[in-house]
Amino acid sequence: MSGDTILKVSDLRVEFAGRRSSTAAVRDVSFSLGTGKTLALVGESGSGKSVTSLAIMGLLPRAGRIARGTVRYRGRDREAVDLARLSEKAMRRMRGAEIAMIFQEPMSSLNPLFTIGDQIGEMLKLHGDPGPAERRKRVLEMLELVEIPAAARRIDNYPHELSGGMRQRVMIALAMICKPALLIADEPTTALDVTIQAQILDLMRRLQGELGMSILFITHDMGVVAEMADDVAVMYSGEIVEQSATRPLFARPSHPYTQGLLVSIPQPGRPEGERLVPIPGTVPPPHSMPPGCAFSPRCRYASQRCDVPVALVEARAGHMVRCIKTAEIAAHA
Amino acid sequence: MTRYIVQRMVGMLVVVLLVLTIAFVIVRLAPGDPAALMLGPEATPAEAAELRERLGLNEPIPIQYLSFVGNALRGDLGTSIFFNQPVTRVLLARAEPTVYLALFSLIIALIIAVPIGIYAAYRRGSWLDQTAISTAMLAASVPSFWTGLMFQRYLATELGWFPAAGYGGPDADFWVRMGHLVLPSIVLGIVNSALILRFTRASMLDVLGEDYVRTARSKGMTEWRVVLRHALKNAAIPIITVIGLTFALLVSGAVVTERVFNIPGMGNLVVSAVLRRDYPVIQGTLIVVATLYVFINLLTDLLYLLVDKRVRY
Numbered sequence: 001m002s003g004d005t006i007l008k009v010s011d012l013r014v015e016f017a018g019r020r021s022s023t024a025a026v027r028d029v030s031f032s033l034g035t036g037k038t039l040a041l042v043g044e045s046g047s048g049k050s051v052t053s054l055a056i057m058g059l060l061p062r063a064g065r066i067a068r069g070t071v072r073y074r075g076r077d078r079e080a081v082d083l084a085r086l087s088e089k090a091m092r093r094m095r096g097a098e099i100a101m102i103f104q105e106p107m108s109s110l111n112p113l114f115t116i117g118d119q120i121g122e123m124l125k126l127h128g129d130p131g132p133a134e135r136r137k138r139v140l141e142m143l144e145l146v147e148i149p150a151a152a153r154r155i156d157n158y159p160h161e162l163s164g165g166m167r168q169r170v171m172i173a174l175a176m177i178c179k180p181a182l183l184i185a186d187e188p189t190t191a192l193d194v195t196i197q198a199q200i201l202d203l204m205r206r207l208q209g210e211l212g213m214s215i216l217f218i219t220h221d222m223g224v225v226a227e228m229a230d231d232v233a234v235m236y237s238g239e240i241v242e243q244s245a246t247r248p249l250f251a252r253p254s255h256p257y258t259q260g261l262l263v264s265i266p267q268p269g270r271p272e273g274e275r276l277v278p279i280p281g282t283v284p285p286p287h288s289m290p291p292g293c294a295f296s297p298r299c300r301y302a303s304q305r306c307d308v309p310v311a312l313v314e315a316r317a318g319h320m321v322r323c324i325k326t327a328e329i330a331a332h333a
Numbered sequence: 334m335t336r337y338i339v340q341r342m343v344g345m346l347v348v349v350l351l352v353l354t355i356a357f358v359i360v361r362l363a364p365g366d367p368a369a370l371m372l373g374p375e376a377t378p379a380e381a382a383e384l385r386e387r388l389g390l391n392e393p394i395p396i397q398y399l400s401f402v403g404n405a406l407r408g409d410l411g412t413s414i415f416f417n418q419p420v421t422r423v424l425l426a427r428a429e430p431t432v433y434l435a436l437f438s439l440i441i442a443l444i445i446a447v448p449i450g451i452y453a454a455y456r457r458g459s460w461l462d463q464t465a466i467s468t469a470m471l472a473a474s475v476p477s478f479w480t481g482l483m484f485q486r487y488l489a490t491e492l493g494w495f496p497a498a499g500y501g502g503p504d505a506d507f508w509v510r511m512g513h514l515v516l517p518s519i520v521l522g523i524v525n526s527a528l529i530l531r532f533t534r535a536s537m538l539d540v541l542g543e544d545y546v547r548t549a550r551s552k553g554m555t556e557w558r559v560v561l562r563h564a565l566k567n568a569a570i571p572i573i574t575v576i577g578l579t580f581a582l583l584v585s586g587a588v589v590t591e592r593v594f595n596i597p598g599m600g601n602l603v604v605s606a607v608l609r610r611d612y613p614v615i616q617g618t619l620i621v622v623a624t625l626y627v628f629i630n631l632l633t634d635l636l637y638l639l640v641d642k643r644v645r646y
């Protein structure tokens with residue numbers, strides 16, 4: 001693990017215990033995130049983005065477990081540790097203070113029975129409590145930082161008194177109040193409308209600059225990726241299918257799935273009717289995986305050759321693709 | 334808030350009036366002459382006529398109704414035929430053991446049910462969870478008279494740890510009276526813990542799957558804090574409801590248990606009153622118990638307000 005890497009996930013496999021057998025929701029996932037950088041994890045619904053992030057946090061639902069792989073983490077001036085093998089007690093000290101998470105569901109992720117001031121303040125209380133007065137002061141500063149209007153009044157509100165956008169800001173304030181080194185943001189803007197989305201993204205970028213955080217940014221929106229990320233890993237059905245720095249990925253998307261995702265982003269110049277061309281079909285559920293490439297049933301380039309397991313290989317320097325037809329497809333395009 | 338409480342009080346009054354009306358009608362609906370019915374087959378017509386006069390049964394029905402309601406609202410529930418005493422005094426004399434019994438058995442039920450319910454939900458599917466559920470089902474299905482008799486036989490008669498029955502006699506000291514409630518409280522506590530346990534477990538199960546519980550974990554707190562601070566408070570409302578209901582049921586008299594342990598409480602009183610056809614006492618008990626239900630309901634609703642600020646009035 002090199003000096004400027006904060007998180008290095010290697011060969012991660014997450015399994016969920018089923019009635020008879022277990023299914024692997026995440027397989028063979030490896031990526032690394034540079035200190036102060038943003039890595040985007042993209043993919044359709046069900047591709048394993050949330051499961052990956054919960055595995056990093058050690059918060060998998062009870063049926064799930066990390067079956068193999070390592071999650072090396074090195075925070076500020078710390079020895080590298082493997083989060084997958086850390087004791088629950090040590091992990092608890094990490095959560096919130098070193099690694100914080102913003103969840104996908106702003107409406108249900110806050111406890112309805114506590115004021116937002118209480119819930120944000122609790123984070124400080126858990127990690128070196130500065131006392132009630134100082135706590136309130138810092139919560140208030142944080143609420144102002146995330147641009148909640150009339151923060152002094154809002155601090156005593158309950159979550160149901162706030163809009164979705166405001167709640168997501170509260171979640172951001174909650175995640176950032178202990179100035180974590182790593183922020184995992186699981187689709188922080190998906191549930192919000194476009195203008196609020198832009199404001200939240202702006203805010204996160206600004207806070208990243210001010211606090212020097214690294215961000216693992218999860219989304220299924222390629223437009224957001226282009227705006228936020230230094231590096232991208234595209235996930236499909238539990239595997240990474242393409243991975244590179246953001247610019248090269250957008251310049252030469254090499255996996256048919258990535259190409260499909262890019263075609264489906266709305267672009268300003270295009271007329272309304274042809275803006276979204278979604279990839280036909282859906283992600284196969286983990287129990288009915290095709291024998292080879294998981295994307296082959298939906299891929300227009302697929303042939304019999306695709307029915308064997310496919311490895312993630314370096315197509316160009318720093319650009320990894322999981323497709324045996326990369327060269328042909330590039331020639332075709 | 335104040336407005337809500339006032340509204341609820343008015344609602345309560347309406348319900349109580351309804352209860353009074355029903356209590357009034359029931360006695361009048363009984364076929365035949367109520368006085369003859371109360372006195373039984375051996376009574377002479379002269380005795381029946383005298384009782385009719387005393388109960389005001391010769392007045393027109395609306396007048397009877399108005400004076401009945403008026404008296405009841407002033408706390409006069411009539412006179413017991415058997416005891417020849419005001420019904421309120423008869424009820425009050427029997428209230429003490431029932432109220433204490435209800436209180437103690439509720440506390441015992443809570444001590445058993447709430448921690449086990451929480452833990453069973455937390456460790457759902459584990460052997461402890463399964464044992465807890467099946468034991469609770471067993472406890473709920475064993476009739477309380479059987480448990481009561483077993484307790485009497487082994488803990489009271491053979492081991493002599495507790496008094497077997499009664500309430501210590503009319504001049505007994507407070508602690509002696511309470512000593513007589515130990516075994517019946519345990520019996521009732523066990524029986525009632527089953528329902529509370531299942532409610533606690535189900536309610537906690539729901540809450541533990543919520544997103545905000547995951548958020549709490551992501552903040553780096555101990556599991557204790559996650560469960561007891563973030564989950565339990567959210568699970569509390571159904572639990573409070575079932576506790577309120579259980580208490581109301583207990584206060585209205587645990588007939589079987591009071592009979593088995595021969596405790597002079599409300600449950601025993603009602604049974605004897607029915608056997609003696611002491612209509613004023615039956616009527617009075619009905620009114621008091623129904624009013625208590627309404628009152629406990631109101632208290633539970635006020636507790637919701639304390640727990641959950643979203644409940645709007």
Ligand SMILES: Nc1ncnc2c1ncn2[C@@H]1O[C@H](COP(=O)(O)OP(=O)(O)OP(=O)(O)O)[C@@H](O)[C@H]1O
Binds near residue numbers: 049050
């Ligand atoms: N609790 C669970 N039990 C069993 N399987 C699960 C569980 N949670 C997730 N999975 C499996 O993991 C797969 C990936 O889910 P995940 O939530 O990571 O998707 P995602 O990429 O975050 O999708 P979305 O964009 O909808 O959030 C799902 O298809 C599902 O089969």
Ligand SMILES: [Mg+2]
Binds near residue numbers: 049051104186
């Ligand atoms: Mg997700």
